[in-house]
Amino acid sequence: MSANSAPDSSRIDSTLPPGPARQRSRQACLPCRRRKRKCDGKLPCNVCQGYDYECEYDETFQIATQKRASSPNQLSHQRAPKFSRVDHSTDTSKQDGGPSILPGVLGPSKARYVGRYSSIAFPLYVGLELQATKLPRLHSFAYHTGIRKEPPCAAHSELTERIIWNTARSLIEVYSAIVNPIFGFLDMDSFYTRCEMHWHGQPQDLIFEAMICGVFALASLFKERIDQGTEMWLTLHAKNIIEDSDLSRFPSLEHIAAWILRTLYLRCTGRPHVTWLSSCTIMHLVEATGLHHAPESVIQAGRNDSNDSPTPPALDTINRIAQVANCLHVLIAFEYGRSILAINRRVLEYADYKSRATDLTPQLCRLVAALPTHQHKEDTAVLAQELFSALEKIAENTVDHDFLVLLRTDLVLGIYRRLRVLDAKYHHGHNEKIISAGVVALPAARKLVSQNQPWWNVVGSVFQFVCALIVMDTPSSYEKLVDAMDTLEFIVGHLDTHLAKEALSTARQLVHASLNKKRKGVEVLQRIVGTETxxxxxxxxxxxxxxxxxxxxxxxxxxxxxxxxxxxxxxxxxxxx
Structure with a gap:
């Protein structure tokens, strides 16, 4: 993520509002040519005037254009552009589970996306209707009475005073080796360069410092290069920055990245409710920056001084941030049984990236893409069929990392829990797929724990697998229960934490409860056999x-x-x- 990139303004292109029929001009202005839009050839043209672009032409054509634009007849017929209409027959938002959404407006100066029907966008719409010479800006006019001043930014740059550069560099290396291959949404080369600048006399902005804190906290979690007190300070410092009301007024890709890092850390160390709330914040920021809509469905208001289309590396970063944000939110909500925010997911679908040799993010996206995100359908038969289909797809997915093996098991077990609640009629083959997914997770969990990589599911996947084996209550499930309990005891002995011991104790209680239930059944059968004529x-x-x-x-x-x-x-x- 480069220091001077403007993904918020370059992410979404403008859409030409429909106007009266006009003849093709001999030459389009430079902004319209860059955007591949129809231009009326005036100076300024109707598109640039409506969106406050800097209208300019090639020097060889500029003089003739100025003469043509100065004609009073032509000026009298010039019409202010309107917002583009929407063909709802091609609207994919309903198919994606969200409500029908009209194209919105993006304010490039603040990277703020709002719906066209919002109170913030309406003054601009009125100005366009009235063909105003000076259009109202995209602003929260009269949002409240204004009787109180807004608090100033309370966060300050402190990171370079707490951590020396050599330690910072080693933490970046740990993050690049362990976390980034799976959740690859940062341009690590650019990130390293900006960090080096931050420590050597060229301070970066506070949001970037929050990103650094998130990277360092996760790296410390996997390789303790700093003490736990400093790690805790990093998480709180990042939280103070990204939750600051003054800084939150300007959502950006870096803001989303900082929240993703915080959510990952919370998932590894925090409570489920807080983690889910954090993942929801990510998705709200995705909406606030307009990443959940295709570029052609968003109107850009105000001047755009940056390049019109992102470079391929910047576009790759934009897509990665949107997709990893979506994956993380879906994973957390699906596991916790909470709502998955219904936004337009058409532009958040996984895509293959072949530019990185050790890149595992597409495998993560493929697993999540197979999940049904509509969890509250009234037709339980349809929902059960979707779950069975997802079970088949996820179980057949090939992954190349132990964490992803555990994650695949988590998703399979999550589907199994839902099928049991629905009382779905599944056949023996489904049980075998569930057991097979759990069996391969056992050595993966052992390996991760032995390598001191405390991913959140090294205990959870094995514990949930034990619960599933017990409740299946079949000879094949009890056959695998011994190895599952041995693995859980190995992990707990290695971690030696309260939460791990609590899980082992609960698993043993469930095993004893299952044994007692079977003993009662045997006693009943013995009494029946013992009653003779x-x-x-x-x-x-x-x-x-x-x-x-x-x-x-x-x-x-x-x-x-x-x-x-x-x-x-x-x-x-x-x-x-």
Whole structure:
């Protein structure tokens, strides 16, 4: 993520509002040519005037254009542009689970996306309707009474005073080696360059410092290069920055990145409710910056002084941030059983990136993309069918990292829990897929713990697998339960934490509860077998008496006991009188 990039303004292109029919001009102005929009050839043209662009032409054509634009007849017929209309027949937002959304407006100066129908955008719309010479800016006019001043920014740059550059460099290396291959949404080369500048006399902005804190906290979690007190300070310092009301007025890609890093850290160390709230904030920021809409569906208001289209590396970073944000939110909400924010997910679908040799982010996106995000359908049969389909896709996904193996198990078990709640009728093959997904997670969890990589699911995946095996209550599930419990005990012994011990204790309680339930069943069966009819009791007594007679008559025969009494009962013996 480069220091001087402006992804907020270059992410979304403008859309030409419809106007009266016009003839093709001999030459379009430079802004319209860059945007590949129709231009009326005036100076300023109707597009640049409506959106406050700097309208300019090639020098060879500029003089003729100025003469043509100065004609009073042409000026009298010039019409202020309007917002573009929407063809709802092609609207994909309903298919993506969210409400039908009209194209919005993006204010490039503040990177703030709002719906066209919002109170903030309406003054601009009115100005366009009235063909105003000076259009109102995209601003929260009269949002409140203004009787109180807004608090100033309370955060300050302190990071370089707490951590020396050599330590910072080693933490960046840890993050690049462990976290970035899976959640690859940062341009690590650019990140390293800006960090070096930050420590050597060229301070970066506070939001970037929050990003640094998030990277360092995660790196410290996996490799303790700093003490836990400093790690805690990093997380709180980043929180103070990204939650500051003055800084939050200007959402950006870096703001989203800082929240992603905070959410990852919370998922590894925090509570589920707080983590889910943090993931929701990420998605709200995705909406605030307009990343959830395709470029052609957003109107850009105000002047755009930056380049019109992002460079390929910047576009790659934009897509990565949007997709990792979406994946993280869906994972947390799906596991916790909370709502998945219904926004337009068409532009958040996974895409293959072939530029990085060790890049595992596409595998993460493929796993998440297979999940059904509509969790509250009234037709349970349809929902169950979607879950079965997702189970097949996720179980067949190939992944190349132990964390992703555990994550695949988490998703499979999450689907299994939902199917049990729905009381879905699944066949033996589904149980086997679930068990197989859990079995391969056991060595992966052992390996990660042995490498001191405390991903959040090294304990959780194994514990949930134990619970699933117990509740399945089949011979094949109990056969795998021994290895699962051994793995859980190994992990708990290695971690030696309260939460890990608590999970092991709970798993043992469930095993004992299952054993007690089966003992009660056996006792009932024994009572049934022990209740005999008088005829059966007489037969038993006769058989016992015959056995005693055989013992008394033939010691040799007694040495061959036990034998088939039913056979002997039907045999006639010629005994001496």
């Amino acid at each position: 008088p005829e059966a009791a007489t037969s038993t007594q006769k058989a016992d008496q015959l056995t005693q007679d055989m013992v008394s008559l033939s010691p040799l025969l007694a040495g061959q006991l036990p034998f088939d009494l039913d056979y002997l009962w039907a045999t006639h013996f010629n005994l001496p009188s």
